[in-house]
Each structure stands twice: as C-alpha cells, then as structure tokens.
Amino acid sequence: MLWLACNPSKKEADVLAEKDWEVLFDGSSTDAFRGYGINDFPQGVWIVENGILMTNPDTLNRDLITKKRYKDFELEYEWAVDTAANSGVFFHMQENLSMEAGNGNSPNWMDNFEIQILEDTYFYDTTAIRSAGSLYDLIIPKNKKLKPIGEFNKAVLSHKSGHVVHWLNGVKVLEFTIGSPAMDSLLSGSKFKENPNFHSDKEGHLMFQHHGQKVYFRNIRVREL
Numbered sequence: 001m002l003w004l005a006c007n008p009s010k011k012e013a014d015v016l017a018e019k020d021w022e023v024l025f026d027g028s029s030t031d032a033f034r035g036y037g038i039n040d041f042p043q044g045v046w047i048v049e050n051g052i053l054m055t056n057p058d059t060l061n062r063d064l065i066t067k068k069r070y071k072d073f074e075l076e077y078e079w080a081v082d083t084a085a086n087s088g089v090f091f092h093m094q095e096n097l098s099m100e101a102g103n104g105n106s107p108n109w110m111d112n113f114e115i116q117i118l119e120d121t122y123f124y125d126t127t128a129i130r131s132a133g134s135l136y137d138l139i140i141p142k143n144k145k146l147k148p149i150g151e152f153n154k155a156v157l158s159h160k161s162g163h164v165v166h167w168l169n170g171v172k173v174l175e176f177t178i179g180s181p182a183m184d185s186l187l188s189g190s191k192f193k194e195n196p197n198f199h200s201d202k203e204g205h206l207m208f209q210h211h212g213q214k215v216y217f218r219n220i221r222v223r224e225l
Contacts, residue, residue, distance in 0.1 A: 027051035036062055042062045045061075053218065064210065070204070071159075075221075075222045076219065077220040079216065081215050081216070082213060088114040089115045089155075089206070092204035094205075114209075135166070137190055159225075
C-alpha cells in the first residue's frame with residue numbers, strides 16, 4: 001500500500017497560522033474590550049472613527065482592557081499619537097485597584113510593566129528611558145525608528161514563559177526576562193523598588209492606557225503561545 005504524506009503547502013500553512021489569531025479590533029467592533037472597572041465598552045471615552053480606535057481627551061480617563069485574560073501571547077497593534085500625547089500598553093493586568101480617572105495616571109501603573117507609547121518630540125518629559133518604545137522607566141529602546149506625528153507605528157509584543165520581546169516598525173527595540181538577575185537589578189534601582197509584588201501575576205488582561213491625550217490604534221490582534 002502506498003502512503004502519501006499529507007504535509008500542508010506553504011499557502012495552507014499560512015492559512016492555518018492565521019486561524020490562530022484573535023482579532024481584537026478590526027476597524028469597527030469593540031466587542032473584545034471593556035473599560036477598566038466596568039462591564040461595558042466606555043462609549044464616548046474611547047471612540048471609533050473611520051476604522052480607528054481613539055481616545056477622547058475631553059473626558060475623564062478610563063483605560064481599555066481586554067475581556068479575556070492572557071498568559072503567553074503575541075500581540076500585534078498599530079498606534080499613532082497627536083502632538084505631546086502619552087499612552088502605553090500593559091499585560092497581565094489585574095483589576096484590583098480603584099479607578100483613578102482624571103489624574104493622568106493609569107490604574108495599576110506602579111504594579112506592571114508598561115510598553116511606552118509617546119510623542120517623543122513635544123511631550124514635556126523627553127527622558128530616553130520613558131520615551132516611545134521603552135519599557136517605562138526601566139529599559140531604553142534600541143535602534144527605534146518612529147513614524148512622524150499622526151502616522152501609524154506597527155508594534156509587536158510577545159510574552160512566553162517570562163521572556164518579553166517588543167518590536168517596533170520591524171526592529172526589535174527591547175528584550176528582557178521577568179525574574180532574571182538583570183531585571184531584578186533594574187527593578188531594585190528604580191522607583192518600583194518599594195513594590196515587592198511588581199508584576200508578580202503570571203496572567204491577566206491586556207490594557208491600553210487613556211492618559212488624557214489623543215492616541216490612535218488600529219489592526220489589533222493577539223494569539224496565545
């Protein structure tokens with residue numbers, strides 16, 4: 001009897017790989033998200049216009065979190081900023097703090113790693129370790145190339161068994177391992193050193209920060225690793 005191998009073609013493999021992705025925002029539906037601390041999408045605080053998900057700076061801040069929780073994942077998203085705008089992406093988020101809307105700070109921002117989104121030129125704080133693409137206040141991004149104000153940057157963030165990699169516009173700008181001696185050393189010398197439980201959770205929500213300025217997102221999708 002002749003047995004034929006059933007190896008998928010590259011095209012078929014690509015189709016199968018695409019099925020692994022969960023679309024969080026496709027230009028219209030916001031069903032994958034809700035506001036921090038509430039059960040619904042924060043209408044009017046975040047708005048969808050011309051296929052773009054954006055913050056409304058004329059409202060009280062409320063961060064946007066995924067309804068689902070993730071442990072090991074790869075997240076793809078595109079972001080753009082207005083002049084002097086600030087935002088960030090968080091992972092393994094817990095809803096264990098009261099909402100702090102209106103003060104410019106994200107709930108839990110002192111508890112979790114933040115991948116910084118920033119307009120580097122005109123934002124009042126131009127410190128490199130808090131610039132766009134950085135691991136906020138911990139790691140300066142390397143070799144980054146940002147798009148001009150209003151144009152979209154493509155980001156990829158992955159977490160696998162504590163190992164984190166962040167790509168920005170096709171360039172790996174930072175990489176670290178949670179719990180490694182190198183990271184423990186960075187944390188011990190940072191403003192997070194007084195928090196012994198900093199990013200101690202191994203799974204949780206993905207969160208997009210509303211910091212009070214105009215920030216834009218599109219093409220958001222995630223897959224579990």
